[in-house]
Amino acid sequence: MKEYKPRYVNTVTKYVFVESPDMTPADLAIRAYEISQGVMIKETCFGLQITGKSEDVDRIIHLLREFDPAHIFVKDRGFPPGDPRRCRANLGGARPGYYGHEFEISLIRHISKGIEELPGRAADQPVHPPEPAGPARLDAKKLQKIIESQES
């Protein structure tokens, strides 16, 4: 076993996703470069990865969010950008975790709609969130009908 010397110690990395009709990842990157002071910014196809000290990253994200609050989404990342253990350049395929993002980005327009509608909604208005379905069991009567339809 080799000794492990971590890179970018005491930094945080955050993903910034943009899924907006008014702003592209390139637009967001240009604005981020304008306000990045000593923070590493990597432009990607979906938005940005920002690496730096926690308070600097939070400050930049706070400013970026203001450009399009309902369409910019942020989450933490464990690895720094370009890490050979995760970067697709080394793996020869999509980065692990990409599929989860791909799935959620396909639904994110509904979340954006929810965020946009939220200010017009009274705080005490009852909520009816999408509830999880119960276990998908085949109803006995339905099974009987299937059997009968096959027999007849």
Add this chain to the structure above:
Amino acid sequence: MAKVFIYPTTSLILSDLVARFGHQPLSAALKIRELIQTPGLESPPLQITPEDPKKGLKYAAVEVPSGVRGRMSLYGPMIEEAEAAIIIHDADFSFGCMGCARANELIQFLLRKRDIPLLDLRYPRTDEEGIEFVAAIRKFLQDLPGGGT
């Protein structure tokens, strides 16, 4: 500000909404970052060493596969730390390091056993569901200690 465990722990939507409404999301990335930034012996890709499945013994028995125990060494302390949790039930198994059905069952069991406020949801499929989804999360987070915005 409350610490809110999110499930799937790699969820972009939950991570963003919890932080947006003024609380701290407990996601997998925080623990992975901790491992990645700690010097020691090289153990790629996630720096999970043979010591970690031993830590997982606190949450799962020794005959349980080491993959479950390794995952529990990450998620177990976060579950203990959590003051609330939001669970989305119809997440796909391909969610990065959430891809272990037994570990996922154990995570949900431990969350329910802790008797903390829980919000059970599924992903929205329409704009109307999206509005209710976001409103439900806001209401849940506002009712937690420390409020939220």
